Amino acid sequence: MTPSSTLETLRTDKRIVIAATVIIGIALAVLPFIIGSGLGNSWLRILNFALLYIMLALGLNIVVGFAGLLDLGYIAFYAVGAYLYALLASPHFGLHLPVWVIIPAGAALAGIFGALLGAPTLRLRGDYLAIVTLGFGEIVRIFLNNLNAPVNITNGPQGISGIDPIHLGGFTLAKPISLLGFTLPSLHAYYYLFLALALFIVFVTIRLENSRIGRAWVAIREDEIAAKSCGINTRNIKLLAFTMGASFGGVAGGLFAGFQGFVSPESFNLMESVMVLCMVVLGGMGNIPGVILGGILLTILPEIFRHGSGPVQLAIFGKILLDPEALRMLLFGLALIVVMLYRPAGLWPSTTRRREFRGDSTNDELKAGE
Amino acid sequence: MSSTLLEARAIDKHFGGVTALRDVSLTIRQGEIYGLIGPNGAGKTSFFNVLTGLYHPDGGELIFAGEKLQASAPHKVARLGIARTFQNIRLFGNMTAMENVMVGRHVRTHAGVFGAVLHDRRTTREEAAIRRRAEELLNYVNIADRADDLARHLSYGDQRRLEIARALATDPKLLALDEPAAGMNGTETASLRELIEGIRKDGITVLLIEHDVKLVMGLCDRVAVLDYGEKICEDVPSLVQKDPKVIEAYLGGSIA
Ligand SMILES: Nc1ncnc2c1ncn2[C@@H]1O[C@H](COP(=O)(O)OP(=O)(O)O)[C@@H](O)[C@H]1O
Numbered sequence: 001m002t003p004s005s006t007l008e009t010l011r012t013d014k015r016i017v018i019a020a021t022v023i024i025g026i027a028l029a030v031l032p033f034i035i036g037s038g039l040g041n042s043w044l045r046i047l048n049f050a051l052l053y054i055m056l057a058l059g060l061n062i063v064v065g066f067a068g069l070l071d072l073g074y075i076a077f078y079a080v081g082a083y084l085y086a087l088l089a090s091p092h093f094g095l096h097l098p099v100w101v102i103i104p105a106g107a108a109l110a111g112i113f114g115a116l117l118g119a120p121t122l123r124l125r126g127d128y129l130a131i132v133t134l135g136f137g138e139i140v141r142i143f144l145n146n147l148n149a150p151v152n153i154t155n156g157p158q159g160i161s162g163i164d165p166i167h168l169g170g171f172t173l174a175k176p177i178s179l180l181g182f183t184l185p186s187l188h189a190y191y192y193l194f195l196a197l198a199l200f201i202v203f204v205t206i207r208l209e210n211s212r213i214g215r216a217w218v219a220i221r222e223d224e225i226a227a228k229s230c231g232i233n234t235r236n237i238k239l240l241a242f243t244m245g246a247s248f249g250g251v252a253g254g255l256f257a258g259f260q261g262f263v264s265p266e267s268f269n270l271m272e273s274v275m276v277l278c279m280v281v282l283g284g285m286g287n288i289p290g291v292i293l294g295g296i297l298l299t300i301l302p303e304i305f306r307h308g309s310g311p312v313q314l315a316i317f318g319k320i321l322l323d324p325e326a327l328r329m330l331l332f333g334l335a336l337i338v339v340m341l342y343r344p345a346g347l348w349p350s351t352t353r354r355r356e357f358r359g360d361s362t363n364d365e366l367k368a369g370e
Numbered sequence: 371m372s373s374t375l376l377e378a379r380a381i382d383k384h385f386g387g388v389t390a391l392r393d394v395s396l397t398i399r400q401g402e403i404y405g406l407i408g409p410n411g412a413g414k415t416s417f418f419n420v421l422t423g424l425y426h427p428d429g430g431e432l433i434f435a436g437e438k439l440q441a442s443a444p445h446k447v448a449r450l451g452i453a454r455t456f457q458n459i460r461l462f463g464n465m466t467a468m469e470n471v472m473v474g475r476h477v478r479t480h481a482g483v484f485g486a487v488l489h490d491r492r493t494t495r496e497e498a499a500i501r502r503r504a505e506e507l508l509n510y511v512n513i514a515d516r517a518d519d520l521a522r523h524l525s526y527g528d529q530r531r532l533e534i535a536r537a538l539a540t541d542p543k544l545l546a547l548d549e550p551a552a553g554m555n556g557t558e559t560a561s562l563r564e565l566i567e568g569i570r571k572d573g574i575t576v577l578l579i580e581h582d583v584k585l586v587m588g589l590c591d592r593v594a595v596l597d598y599g600e601k602i603c604e605d606v607p608s609l610v611q612k613d614p615k616v617i618e619a620y621l622g623g624s625i626a
């Protein structure tokens with residue numbers, strides 16, 4: 001490729017990027033209105049959950065995708081964020097702290113839990129790390145389940161209800177917000193808040209990925225021994241990955257508690273950790289757009305199966321043969337197997353992206369043989 | 371006589387019943403190219419691993435530039451100024467050549483999470499400097515045209531060069547190369563030789579493990595020979611070649 005044509009591509013690339021940003025921005029802005037009026041509020045809730053799962057997937061991606069550390073207990077950090085919100089803004093303790101205190105505190109506390117998990121597992125890799133992190137996730141859940149006696153902290157299996165909805169500058173997001181003669185329904189307001197924080201997390205992740213720290217994470221994933229020999233303090237950098245990843249989970253957890261108004265330990269079981277891990281792996285480990293795609297697909301597809309399989313069966317067989325709930329998991333498992341068989345690097349892996357950006361997706365073998 | 375850069379004192383290393391290194395002492399001077407040779411399994415790579423903190427020695431100590439090297443702290447060894455390559459190339463395969471070298475700058479740079487996210491002036495400057503230095507080094511080892519290729523897509527010879535560039539990125543005082551010419555053809559070896567000589571001219575001391583005897587003899591100022599974990603000889607190449615113990619270790623004079 002000649003220099004001038006490279007410049008040309010760069011310039012068009014830039015224009016395409018700007019155009020794409022504008023289009024995506026408008027689409028994201030009007031999305032809740034389209035979905036709300038077209039599909040109804042239940043889908044709007046699902047959309048909001050998709051945003052929460054994107055935050056979780058991006059957090060786990062730092063640990064699993066960037067640093068290459070398999071974590072099967074990630075949902076524990078979501079739980080930490082959610083319970084912190086529940087304890088600090090509900091009738092349970094009679095505390096009603098504002099959201100701008102709780103969410104950062106949740107991020108920080110989850111980050112500390114991340115470091116706590118990371119510290120004893122630094123020498124572990126692969127299967128062993130997976131087992132320990134799995135245990136950690138379960139321990140947190142079991143604690144939440146049992147910390148209701150002798151002192152009632154978490155209210156045990158009943159969970160905590162009546163959690164304050166999120167307030168922002170005098171407005172509560174629980175009720176429609178009227179501003180300048182325009183009314184924004186509650187679910188829409190939550191959508192914009194979640195979207196803003198999800199975009200913030202995307203921004204932070206992109207910045208981290210293209211930094212000295214991000215390169216160190218990937219270096220550890222690629223070859224830990226070589227990374228050490230390059231002068232990377234692998235212990236600190238791994239702890240940092242656990243901490244950063246966990247803090248994203250803490251943010252998502254706090255938002256979840258405020259949105260849902262209710263938390264209980266069963267929301268944070270192993271299946272949830274596995275689900276988030278699937279989003280990361282299925283989407284394309286280590287690649288931010290891929291992980292976002294994974295988060296969206298794995299939130300929405302199961303719901304489509306759930307809502308769609310009943311009517312489809314009625315239409316074809318005239319009756320419901322298979323329980324939609326069971327069918328949902330069946331199809332989900334099937335989808336995972338198919339993707340992993342045919343696209344083992346995920347739906348949108350990062351190396352492809354790199355080659356696509358350079359526009360030479362097919363001539364790698366050729367170049368290697370030059 | 372120039373000053374001592376590295377002094378290994380009575381290094382021992384065992385693996386179960388196998389003695390990889392026994393009482394190995396050697397002294398590397400500032401600015402020289404020091405060869406470490408010996409038959410397969412003689413303990414050369416083990417010495418590198420002890421030196422760079424990857425293995426914990428069972429005995430002995432290492433003094434580098436006046437400081438005692440801490441065992442089992444590879445990142446501290448790198449910070450003090452020892453960089454290495456690996457016998458079985460260890461690159462970050464799914465990173466570009468450029469990124470591989472940029473990782474090498476890690477130990478000489480400082481940006482943390484806040485700098486990375488906020489892009490303050492210091493961080494952007496540092497990042498630009500990292501990129502510039504990495505470009506220079508890719509140029510230096512003659513693979514600038516592969517900067518944006520994934521390391522695993524590079525040819526074998528280019529991977530060896532990339533590993534050297536990454537090692538140089540840590541600003542080492544001592545560069546330890548573990549069989550850099552392995553698997554290279556004649557022309558590749560010749561240009562590797564030029565590269566190593568250039569590195570020495572730039573003031574970096576080189577410790578070289580190599581099987582290519584011609585390369586070692588032509589390039590090194592002094593050579594130590596390991597056999598079954600013991601140093602059997604240390605001298606200038608011309609005398610090492612004639613040493614009866616060395617000739618015996620190499621099974622009857624195939625060394626020259
Ligand atoms: N990590 C290890 N575990 C067990 N034995 C090892 C290890 N590393 C090296 N050895 C043994 O130490 C001896 C020296 O090996 P090495 O240092 O690789 O030799 P060289 O590099 O000179 O070929 C060999 O017998 C080898 O099998």
Ligand SMILES: [Mg+2]
Nearest residue numbers: 414415416457
């Ligand atoms: Mg060896």
